[in-house]
Amino acid sequence: MRQSNLYIVIYASVLTIVCGGLLALASEGLKERQQFNIAQEQKKNILSTVITLEDGQDISALYAKDVNEFVVDFQGNVVDGIKPQEVNLAAEYKKSPQDRLLPVYEFKNASDPNKVDYVVLPIHGFGLWNEIWGFVALESDMNTIRGVNFDHKGETPGLGARIASDAAVQGRYRGKSIYDGDKLVSVTMMKGEGNDYSGKPHEVDGMSGATLTGKGVNNMMRDYLFCYENYLKKKKANS
């Protein structure tokens, strides 16, 4: 009986249905908490480009107090009726730059809420193995980089993965500028590590053994900063 084909087929089917049902139940039940964690992580990443976070700080409260979030289009106009959380950057990244929805996170000035201290722009691209993404924070001159935050899906641990794990790599971007006069040039990570680029505003030291991930980061920065160029122009003209 236990060896008959029919028994085996029925046994396998029942097992699959039971396992599948249990997993679906667990996934539905935990979805809300997981999505909260993901949203929290994103807020943390946005905040950390501008301020140094300490353990135990209330991320949600800080975020709600400091950050004004909205979505712009390629022309730099605010798109109504859509929140940054609803924009899926991985999907937007596949569209042509003119059609992308571009979330913006503005840091309000503590004393004058109409003034903006920093803008944080999300960026998305492709590294060596898989997708990479992050945030670039610009000072109120819309030129100087205040800080960056990168993350990745599958870069090599210890090499390309350093864009996320090594705070020093991210720190190299601080104080660099993305404009050369009126021309948007972005910031380029160079090949080789341990060189001094302190006199060069558009170049940062590279990561040894991870030149291709570095190239991915460069393309991502350039690609997305150009998407935001119209918004940055307007912002500069207004201030």
Add this chain to the structure above:
Amino acid sequence: MSETIQEAAVAVEKKSEPLFSKKNKKLITNPLDIDNPITVQVLGICSALAVTTQLKPAFIMALSLLVVTACSNVAISMMRNSIPSRIRIIVQLAVVSLWVTLVNELLKAYVYDVSKQLAVFVGLIITNCIVMGRLEAFAMSNKPGPSFLDGLGNGLGYGLILMAVAFFRELLGSGALFGFKVFEAVGFHYKGNGLMLLPAGACVVVGVLIWLQRSFNGYRESH
């Protein structure tokens, strides 16, 4: 391995013994020392090398594996009389995957930062030889009670080694324990040994642990 099979046979013979009889207690204590899955059976090495740079992820990984081995052992043991032998490995795999996926979802919901650090390794528990090995060698021929203890014992044996390796790697590699900078706290500047942070450092630590264990309990490889 031969000891494992003897144990299994013994546990089958006695039908009605208390859960914590002398023999059943051995199911927990043996994997801690003379039948340790990592240092004696040399199973589950890849994750032991990969997740032991710090104590916290190692602890969560050990806990996850403990839950998975114990629960899968019980589930398979309860199903053992109905499983068709021709598809038993696939059935075992399905049950293990079920538990692993559940654990992974729970980690994502409750300890998100650790789950990001462990990333693919929790998923890889499915292919961890310790889990499948215990199902095949023990749960398929024993009652749920002893199977649970066996799973618990092996999970603990794995966790013990994982924590020991992580202890030395975090201490010597980053000068910290559970993220607390030990050397700085006692006013000693310690730069950190980079080798300990690489998988090669784990190989060295596991090797030393095996050496120490064998010189203490006199275990010899039988030919």
